[in-house]
Amino acid sequence: MSASTAGAAMHLTLHVWRQKGPKDAGRMVQYPARDISPDMSFLEMLDTVNERLVESGDEPIAFDHDCREGICGSCGLMINGSAHGPMKLTTACQLHMRSFKDGDSIWIEPWRAKAFPVIKDLVVDRGAFDRIIQAGGFISAPTGTPQDANGLPIAKADADLAMDNAACIGCGACVAACPNASASLFTAAKISHLGALPQGQPERKRRAKAMVERMDLEGFGGCTLFGECQEACPKGISLDAIMQMNRDYVLASATAVEEKVHADSA
Amino acid sequence: MSALRRFWASTIGKKVVMAVTGLLLVLFLIGHMLGNLQMFVGADAMNRYAALIKSTGELLWVARAGLLAAAVLHIVSAVQLTMINRAARPADYAKREPAVSTIASRTMRVGGVVLAAFIVFHIGHFTVGTFHPAFSHTGVYGNVILGFRSPWVVLFYVIAMAVLGLHLFHGAWSGVRTLGLAKPSPDPLHRKVALWIAIAVWAGFTAIPVAVFLEILR
Ligand code: HEM
Ligand code: FES
Numbered sequence: 001m002s003a004s005t006a007g008a009a010m011h012l013t014l015h016v017w018r019q020k021g022p023k024d025a026g027r028m029v030q031y032p033a034r035d036i037s038p039d040m041s042f043l044e045m046l047d048t049v050n051e052r053l054v055e056s057g058d059e060p061i062a063f064d065h066d067c068r069e070g071i072c073g074s075c076g077l078m079i080n081g082s083a084h085g086p087m088k089l090t091t092a093c094q095l096h097m098r099s100f101k102d103g104d105s106i107w108i109e110p111w112r113a114k115a116f117p118v119i120k121d122l123v124v125d126r127g128a129f130d131r132i133i134q135a136g137g138f139i140s141a142p143t144g145t146p147q148d149a150n151g152l153p154i155a156k157a158d159a160d161l162a163m164d165n166a167a168c169i170g171c172g173a174c175v176a177a178c179p180n181a182s183a184s185l186f187t188a189a190k191i192s193h194l195g196a197l198p199q200g201q202p203e204r205k206r207r208a209k210a211m212v213e214r215m216d217l218e219g220f221g222g223c224t225l226f227g228e229c230q231e232a233c234p235k236g237i238s239l240d241a242i243m244q245m246n247r248d249y250v251l252a253s254a255t256a257v258e259e260k261v262h263a264d265s266a
Numbered sequence: 267m268s269a270l271r272r273f274w275a276s277t278i279g280k281k282v283v284m285a286v287t288g289l290l291l292v293l294f295l296i297g298h299m300l301g302n303l304q305m306f307v308g309a310d311a312m313n314r315y316a317a318l319i320k321s322t323g324e325l326l327w328v329a330r331a332g333l334l335a336a337a338v339l340h341i342v343s344a345v346q347l348t349m350i351n352r353a354a355r356p357a358d359y360a361k362r363e364p365a366v367s368t369i370a371s372r373t374m375r376v377g378g379v380v381l382a383a384f385i386v387f388h389i390g391h392f393t394v395g396t397f398h399p400a401f402s403h404t405g406v407y408g409n410v411i412l413g414f415r416s417p418w419v420v421l422f423y424v425i426a427m428a429v430l431g432l433h434l435f436h437g438a439w440s441g442v443r444t445l446g447l448a449k450p451s452p453d454p455l456h457r458k459v460a461l462w463i464a465i466a467v468w469a470g471f472t473a474i475p476v477a478v479f480l481e482i483l484r
């Protein structure tokens with residue numbers, strides 16, 4: 001190891017979920033992770049372990065990642081039983097090895113949910129989230145080029161609420177952390193984000209109904225208000241979003257808007 | 267009808283039914299607990315209160331039917347949601363400990379089963395009299411005193427009321443949120459209200475069997 005690293009090298013033991021493909025049963029496999037710098041990110045640590053696996057002719061550990069800056073939502077690992085690991089408000093790619101101690105055992109597992117089937121090792125298929133968005137997580141009216149910043153006045157509180165919920169990167173940590181594998185926090189963040197803005201109003205009820213029904217259809221569980229999702233969320237989405245989703249959904253069901261909208265557009 | 271069906275088919279729809287029926291039962295429990303505390307006023311007060319309720323005739327049966335319907339809907343939605351939630355996580359983690367969820371939230375299901383068993387026993391005990399050693403249709407005060415002679419019965423009531431307190435602490439909080447009635451806040455008022463409702467209902471109900479057991483009431 002280069003002498004330029006600030007902290008002393010760490011020796012760790014990894015317990016990693018290995019699964020060859022969707023049909024494979026899969027199992028936990030133990031790997032040594034020696035000479036790990038505390039300055040490495042968690043994913044760099046996995047890269048290092050993978051290089052060694054490749055050198056010794058083994059299959060590297062598959063895991064999802066893209067931006068490695070905590071903004072894309074690609075990475076997602078259950079680390080020692082916590083979604084994205086022990087640091088609050090931090091994605092796995094932004095977690096650093098200094099959060100661990102020399103000699104630690106680290107358990108690394110994929111997100112577990114019926115709606116997120118494992119593709120390989122630690123990679124799961126999060127297409128269910130895309131389909132929830134496709135069901136209504138958008139504004140269909142063409143809005144043209146951006147208008148002047150204050151052309152459409154929006155109360156500060158509404159803008160803040162929309163912004164807080166727009167912070168969701170769709171990583172799936174909420175589903176992973178929830179004992180019911182519920183996608184309520186994700187779906188609620190999208191519904192609350194668009195529902196807080198004037199542009200989101202015309203489709204607000206239809207959106208809530210379609211997205212909630214899609215969420216159920218994908219096989220996610222329901223909300224029991226354990227609060228684990230809020231704790232796990234790297235972007236600090238609040239449970240309050242779920243209240244908003246329930247209100248919008250109940251209102252939409254009570255007024256049975258969806259049929260009407262279809263009739264209009266027919 | 268189809269709109270109602272669709273609502274009931276969704277996880278939020280079932281949860282709303284569970285919340286509405288649960289909160290109705292909470293209201294009933296607060297009234298029931300306050301009424302029962304007349305045991306501490308005296309035998310006359312308690313028996314008069316019981317006679318007053320019985321004198322309402324049909325109204326009493328309407329209330330009973332409402333409570334039964336609420337309990338059945340509550341249990342049916344709880345069972346269905348539990349099955350959906352279990353199915354959503356077919357494979358569990360090798361290593362996973364709850365980070366923030368309360369014991370109350372994690373014991374809702376098993377606690378609910380205990381409460382269902384308790385409700386059956388309790389109605390057989392003090393309403394119908396099947397599980398009572400010397401049941402009288404007019405002497406409610408005496409029924410309670412004699413009914414709590416057995417330390418096993420007292421123990422069962424004490425345990426069931428502790429379970430009820432936990433169920434209420436999560437339920438009263440969660441129900442208000444399910445219905446979207448609370449103000450967004452990181453330290454919400456309804457959490458404290460739920461705590462005090464849970465403590466009051468637990469303490470009020472527990473006081474009676476314990477007082478009889480300690481022969482404070484006789
Ligand atoms: C009779 C047997 C019972 C069973 C099987 C049962 C079961 C459950 C379950 C599984 C939950 C779901 C927890 C969650 O998902 O958040 C729940 C919630 C609740 N229970 Fe019960 N329960 C029973 C009796 C009662 C009673 C007697 C009361 C009245 C005090 C009550 C009040 C509530 C409330 C208010 C909720 C909250 C609903 C919500 O979270 O939206 N339950 N119950
Ligand atoms: S890799 Fe993009 S958020 Fe972690």
